[in-house]
Amino acid sequence: MAHVHHHHELQRDDLATAAQATLEKSGEQWTTMRASVYASLAGFAKPASAYDIADAVSKTEGRRVAANSVYRILDLFVGANLAHRVESANAYIVNAHPDCLHDCIFLVCDGCGQTTHLDDDRVTGDVRAAARAAGFAPVRPVIEVRGQCADCRRTLSDTVPAAA
Template identity: 75%
Template sequence: MAHTHHEPQGEELADVARATLERAGEQWTQMRAAVFGALAGFDKPASAYDLAEAVSADQGRRVAANSVYRILDVFVAANLARKVESANAYVANAHPDCVHDCIFLVCDSCGQIVHLDDDSLTRGVRSAAQDAGFTPVRPVIEVRGTCAACRRAA
């Protein structure tokens, strides 16, 4: 069933992320805070290179993309970020305490994404995988197309 969440932003979102990461047994370091802040500041999915560039500019020193990738792996494991597989990019998860399979609607025109939580749909995907003898961990569903704003602009 699809549902909505309170979407914390700014400092509230950083506080939620820090608390979630610490509950997962990880440390909230200055670099992790910087990467999460940069990720949360993007209005589209961001690649590790986008984030490395943003953090480098903010800190006045070069931050390597491979360092950002390692941090993103920690964030995904702790549910602080979600990976948009087809774009090899990431979005901040504004409700990390709530674990759902997500569906990404990806606009091929402008690059915007919409993140939906709809467990009724992903339940069917999980069931089909199990029927095939596969144990699913977390389905990733992406629907590529054109968003309403781009359709109107065309």
């Protein structure tokens, strides 16, 4: 049986407050730009690229924000556990429980792009153990499973004609 974490997912203001507290606890400042990037990232329903976030922040701020600046902030957020990078999509999602450190598993839908985050310490622990057994020092295992979400599978089955 897998050891799966279940978390109370923080929402909106509570999430931003927790993110700010986590970042400040790590010795970093919660600047206006960092708050804007975080709010933009949290506003996306699917993983967002640095360019998507830069565009959203630019519209909100009324001035052009460079993707390079957003990348630096996103790297800080990933390091502080405020966001996760979905490697296969070169995109980011907000971490809805920034006070919990663990490896993550992402289920990425090839149909709609929706990404679901799972915590399973047994699976990620096995990956770390296998890496160590091979003489490798794992730093940040990234596990992504590509496929189709239930909604896309349902939509696909609704559009496929039944066999005669």
